[in-house]
Amino acid sequence: MSTDDTTTEASSTETESTCGASKTETNAESKCGASTDSGGSSSSCGASTDDEEKVGATVDDFDADPGRLVTVGLGPGQPEGMTARAKAALADAEHIVGYTTYVDLLPDEIVEDADDIYSTPMCGEVSRTEEAIDRALAGNDVAIIGSGDPNVYALSGLALEILESKGGTASAVDFEVVPGVPAAQSCGARLGAPLVNDTVSVSLSDHLTPMADIESRLEAVAPEGFTIAIYNPWSRKRRENFQRCCEILLEHRDPETPVGIVHGASRDDEETLITDLGTLPELGEAEVVDMTTTVVVGNEETYVWDDRMVTPRGYETKYDY
Ligand SMILES: C[S@@+](CC[C@H](N)C(=O)[O-])C[C@H]1O[C@@H](n2cnc3c(N)ncnc32)[C@H](O)[C@@H]1O
Numbered sequence: 001m002s003t004d005d006t007t008t009e010a011s012s013t014e015t016e017s018t019c020g021a022s023k024t025e026t027n028a029e030s031k032c033g034a035s036t037d038s039g040g041s042s043s044s045c046g047a048s049t050d051d052e053e054k055v056g057a058t059v060d061d062f063d064a065d066p067g068r069l070v071t072v073g074l075g076p077g078q079p080e081g082m083t084a085r086a087k088a089a090l091a092d093a094e095h096i097v098g099y100t101t102y103v104d105l106l107p108d109e110i111v112e113d114a115d116d117i118y119s120t121p122m123c124g125e126v127s128r129t130e131e132a133i134d135r136a137l138a139g140n141d142v143a144i145i146g147s148g149d150p151n152v153y154a155l156s157g158l159a160l161e162i163l164e165s166k167g168g169t170a171s172a173v174d175f176e177v178v179p180g181v182p183a184a185q186s187c188g189a190r191l192g193a194p195l196v197n198d199t200v201s202v203s204l205s206d207h208l209t210p211m212a213d214i215e216s217r218l219e220a221v222a223p224e225g226f227t228i229a230i231y232n233p234w235s236r237k238r239r240e241n242f243q244r245c246c247e248i249l250l251e252h253r254d255p256e257t258p259v260g261i262v263h264g265a266s267r268d269d270e271e272t273l274i275t276d277l278g279t280l281p282e283l284g285e286a287e288v289v290d291m292t293t294t295v296v297v298g299n300e301e302t303y304v305w306d307d308r309m310v311t312p313r314g315y316e317t318k319y320d321y
Pocket of ligand 1: 076077146147148149150151152153154181182183184187230231232233262263264265266267290291292293294295
């Protein structure tokens with residue numbers, strides 16, 4: 001996942017983090033064991049340092065009985081978009097670890113009740129995740145938070161990979177994934193009913209996936225009958241990816257194919273636009289398309305009715321209505 005794919009927010013005041021202790025607003029330093037070598041908070045996405053890839057302490061360096069480690073999906077933004085299970089998991093967590101923007105999305109009561117909140121700005125995914133693991137290995141109940149769902153371009157996989165590299169096991173830290181509503185579904189809901197049939201997601205972030213691979217994936221799915229949800233569609237460094245994506249889609253799909261654009265679903269700056277594929281390239285520089293936008297490209301049957309995108313499920317082929 002690229003938590004790097006949302007707007008950077010400057011790091012605010014820092015108090016010292018210990019494995020069980022002080023309340024912090026934003027904190028880039030850990031005393032929890034392993035992360036002190038990691039330069040995540042100062043690295044920039046796409047230019048990660050060797051340090052950021054290093055894993056420090058192993059399970060043998062911790063004496064305590066491990067606590068819990070849960071990855072929690074917050075859904076699209078506002079607290080009312082969180083599942084009851086996600087809220088309960090956060091209420092139970094002693095420590096909450098996340099990207100600054102996601103910490104800002106937490107309900108006040110969750111922040112107030114937590115023993116400690118550890119947040120870092122964008123691009124600190126590896127060091128931040130390791131920090132969460134170290135805290136769990138040190139005996140704390142820890143939640144790693146992210147927008148949408150933890151299994152959609154997010155940190156659940158990284159947490160398990162790092163845990164394994166430390167010599168740990170998922171059951172030792174009682175690892176659990178608490179799902180959230182992914183952006184594609186939140187955005188689909190805002191657009192009407194565009195995702196009712198087979199859908200694939202493609203991320204245009206080349207932070208972790210080479211653009212050549214992203215192009216291959218687009219080439220593979222564009223000719224097929226999928227609705228396509230495009231994540232991470234645009235950033236200043238990713239202008240060309242967006243244009244290349246539009247070119248590939250237009251090679252295989254009619255320019256009149258409906259396209260829905262949702263910026264900031266369920267957030268204060270939410271904006272929705274329904275357009276067509278032929279118009280999409282010129283929207284690359286529009287404010288509505290940025291790093292908190294999901295673009296939904298209809299299939300050959302998708303149509304626009306009363307300002308809603310509709311992708312038929314196929315009932316019309318079997319039933320009269
Ligand atoms: C790194 S991915 C994380 C996806 C997240 N785990 C999920 O399940 O939605 C970040 C991308 O998700 C999409 N996204 C996240 N929140 C969104 C929102 N509120 N509205 C529209 N798109 C959003 C954007 O495409 C953004 O670039």
